[in-house]
Amino acid sequence: MKIELIAAGLAAAIGVPGFWFSTAKDPAPGAETVFIAADTIAYRPIGNFHRNGKSVVPPEQLRPVAAFEIMKHQVSGSEYAACVAAGACKKADSVPADGGQAQTHVSWHDATAYAHWYSQETGHSWRLPDEAEWQLAAAEIFGDEAVETDSGDPAQRWLRQYDRGVTLRGLPGPAQDPKSEPGANSNGLTGLGGNIWEWTGGCMQNGEVTKDGTLQLGDPYCSARITGGRHRAVVIDFIRDASVGGCAVGLPPDYLGFRLVKDG
Amino acid sequence: MLTRRAALMGAAGVAALPVLAKAAKAESTTVHEAAAPVDLSSLQRIKRELVAPPFVHEHEQVAPGEPRIVEFEMKIVEKEIEVDQGAYLQGMTFDGSIPGPMMVVHEGDYVELTLINPPENMLQHNIDFHAATGALGGGALTLVNPGEKTVLRFKATRPGTFVYHCAPGGPMIPWHVASGMAGTIMVLPREGLSDHKGNPVKYDRVYYIGENEFYIPKDENGDYIRYEDVGESYPDTLEVMNGLIPSHVVFNGAVGALTGENAMKAKQGEKVLFVHSQANRDSRPHLIGGHGDLVWEAGKFNNVPDRDLETWFIRGGSAGAALYEFLQPGVYAYVNHNLIEAVNLGATAHVVVEGEWNNDLMEQVVAPTEYSGS
Numbered sequence: 001m002k003i004e005l006i007a008a009g010l011a012a013a014i015g016v017p018g019f020w021f022s023t024a025k026d027p028a029p030g031a032e033t034v035f036i037a038a039d040t041i042a043y044r045p046i047g048n049f050h051r052n053g054k055s056v057v058p059p060e061q062l063r064p065v066a067a068f069e070i071m072k073h074q075v076s077g078s079e080y081a082a083c084v085a086a087g088a089c090k091k092a093d094s095v096p097a098d099g100g101q102a103q104t105h106v107s108w109h110d111a112t113a114y115a116h117w118y119s120q121e122t123g124h125s126w127r128l129p130d131e132a133e134w135q136l137a138a139a140e141i142f143g144d145e146a147v148e149t150d151s152g153d154p155a156q157r158w159l160r161q162y163d164r165g166v167t168l169r170g171l172p173g174p175a176q177d178p179k180s181e182p183g184a185n186s187n188g189l190t191g192l193g194g195n196i197w198e199w200t201g202g203c204m205q206n207g208e209v210t211k212d213g214t215l216q217l218g219d220p221y222c223s224a225r226i227t228g229g230r231h232r233a234v235v236i237d238f239i240r241d242a243s244v245g246g247c248a249v250g251l252p253p254d255y256l257g258f259r260l261v262k263d264g
Numbered sequence: 265m266l267t268r269r270a271a272l273m274g275a276a277g278v279a280a281l282p283v284l285a286k287a288a289k290a291e292s293t294t295v296h297e298a299a300a301p302v303d304l305s306s307l308q309r310i311k312r313e314l315v316a317p318p319f320v321h322e323h324e325q326v327a328p329g330e331p332r333i334v335e336f337e338m339k340i341v342e343k344e345i346e347v348d349q350g351a352y353l354q355g356m357t358f359d360g361s362i363p364g365p366m367m368v369v370h371e372g373d374y375v376e377l378t379l380i381n382p383p384e385n386m387l388q389h390n391i392d393f394h395a396a397t398g399a400l401g402g403g404a405l406t407l408v409n410p411g412e413k414t415v416l417r418f419k420a421t422r423p424g425t426f427v428y429h430c431a432p433g434g435p436m437i438p439w440h441v442a443s444g445m446a447g448t449i450m451v452l453p454r455e456g457l458s459d460h461k462g463n464p465v466k467y468d469r470v471y472y473i474g475e476n477e478f479y480i481p482k483d484e485n486g487d488y489i490r491y492e493d494v495g496e497s498y499p500d501t502l503e504v505m506n507g508l509i510p511s512h513v514v515f516n517g518a519v520g521a522l523t524g525e526n527a528m529k530a531k532q533g534e535k536v537l538f539v540h541s542q543a544n545r546d547s548r549p550h551l552i553g554g555h556g557d558l559v560w561e562a563g564k565f566n567n568v569p570d571r572d573l574e575t576w577f578i579r580g581g582s583a584g585a586a587l588y589e590f591l592q593p594g595v596y597a598y599v600n601h602n603l604i605e606a607v608n609l610g611a612t613a614h615v616v617v618e619g620e621w622n623n624d625l626m627e628q629v630v631a632p633t634e635y636s637g638s
């Protein structure tokens with residue numbers, strides 16, 4: 001991360017935007033991608049973790065992430081429509097008026113179907129990023145929403161997390177149209193930080209935090225996938241519109257879209 | 265913890281942190297408040313085996329002594345249920361039944377529930393007890409993925425009949441409830457029930473009627489669609505749900521679940537307590553040919569019961585209780601007195617009562633005979 005930031009700063013300083021981010025040039029027409037260099041991130045799994053029989057927020061872990069290439073933009077309405085037209089994707093519940101805008105109202109299954117189809121179309125292997133890759137690519141847009149506690153008082157933990165969520169996201173108001181944030185983040189990815197959350201391949205985890213503070217992971221629960229956005233959110237995989245939250249705690253994503261990682 | 269909140273939201277929930285990651289990390293606080301521990305080790309424990317509705321597990325009407333910890337265990341079962349002939353619901357159940365089994369404790373007791381989500385299930389679930397205080401009725405502490413279990417303890421501080429239901433967040437909440445995940449807990453006053461004058465009153469039997477409305481999608485030919493699994497049923501079901509017009513309104517999870525061989529039984533002179541719950545939608549129980557002698561319409565036993573009701577109202581999201589002494593033998597119909605729902609959509613149960621007819625209360629003076637005008 002540090003290296004990239006320095007590089008990005010350097011690029012800006014010498015007036016060559018995008019200097020660090022090699023845009024893939026493929027013979028087959030493919031989405032524009034951004035190269036993300038290998039790095040180690042402070043990673044915190046999302047899930048049911050317990051210690052001494054009580055729910056706890058798992059500790060951060062240093063997690064190495066291999067280099068990868070990721071789409072610069074979220075998959076657009078017209079791109080998704082091509083998959084629908086080919087019979088490989090299900091029609092989404094809503095289609096952006098401007099085909100260049102991000103496709104939202106898609107489930108994890110829809111996004112996965114698109115990745116399969118797109119891999120066949122382009123002759124490259126495309127997939128959803130895992131949540132660690134997404135975190136690395138999102139760089140400064142990524143926010144860790146967790147509040148670590150020593151498992152004492154659940155209410156205080158919720159109140160703090162809720163408070164943090166509301167403060168940082170702004171007050172909930174009437175729904176706005178899906179909106180990718182203009183501009184790019186320090187890695188050159190566009191659309192981050194708006195009201196569109198992106199599906200990842202990451203699953204809800206569970207496990208135990210042992211006495212010495214290490215994590216013992218159990219089997220993940222993959223019907224609930226992690227989405228990345230202004231905060232992370234866990235969404236059931238067949239949900240296309242998670243916005244109708246309305247509960248007393250927690251904040252749902254506004255819209256669900258996606259971008260893909262290219263494996264080669 | 266975020267996941268839990270996340271999942272509570274049904275969708276998400278995780279707290280938000282949209283600003284700089286670095287700042288966020290710097291800010292990542294450690295909270296050290298610890299709730300004061302409670303020592304319940306001196307309390308007696310009792311384990312209750314739950315039974316399927318309309319029956320209720322063995323229990324005392326008057327509490328036998330000091331408050332106890334009452335242990336229950338429930339497995340969540342996702343399964344297909346034939347709600348009516350040819351109409352299949354991708355059901356979600358507490359302990360395999362719709363409604364979920366009724367639990368009975370006394371005011372001041374502690375309910376200790378082990379909630380199991382077996383690995384063969386597809387979805388995450390939890391439980392929100394309307395009888396409990398805090399943490400979304402326990403929902404925030406009980407979210408279990410398939411292959412997980414959890415134990416929740418809460419103190420039953422208010423006497424009455426209360427709904428419990430699954431509430432795993434966002435759009436999952438109404439869907440899980442409309443798929444069958446709701447039940448009832450009855451918290452009896454320690455001294456048992458009392459009538460309008462405060463005199464003790466006992467029931468000879470208790471029946472528990474859970475009413476559900478279902479929203480089963482139809483295809484273009486008007487036939488009910490049958491789905492492979494619960495996930496596949498979701499999009500169509502959501503559409504029907506949002507139209508608010510149920511395809512079925514039933515007692516005990518299916519049309520005819522409490523009629524014929526499955527009819528409730530009683531004897532003349534017996535006092536029967538009918539507990540009626542509806543987690544999602546209003547209902548109006550009526551016993552055709554009988555009454556509600558003492559009715560706790562909202563189900564809360566600290567209130568003076570209403571007397572002699574013909575029909576009583578169950579607010580969606582609540583459970584009520586009605587006590588009736590059967591004075592005549594015969595077959596009684598226990599219905600939701602929206603008769604379209606009772607007759608056409610399924611909300612009818614029967615009570616078969618043995619005994620001897622009392623001509624003082626009713627007699628056929630003249631049997632139907634020919635009448636050809638004045």
Ligand SMILES: [Cu+2]
Pocket residue numbers: 356388389390430431432440445
């Ligand atoms: Cu559930």
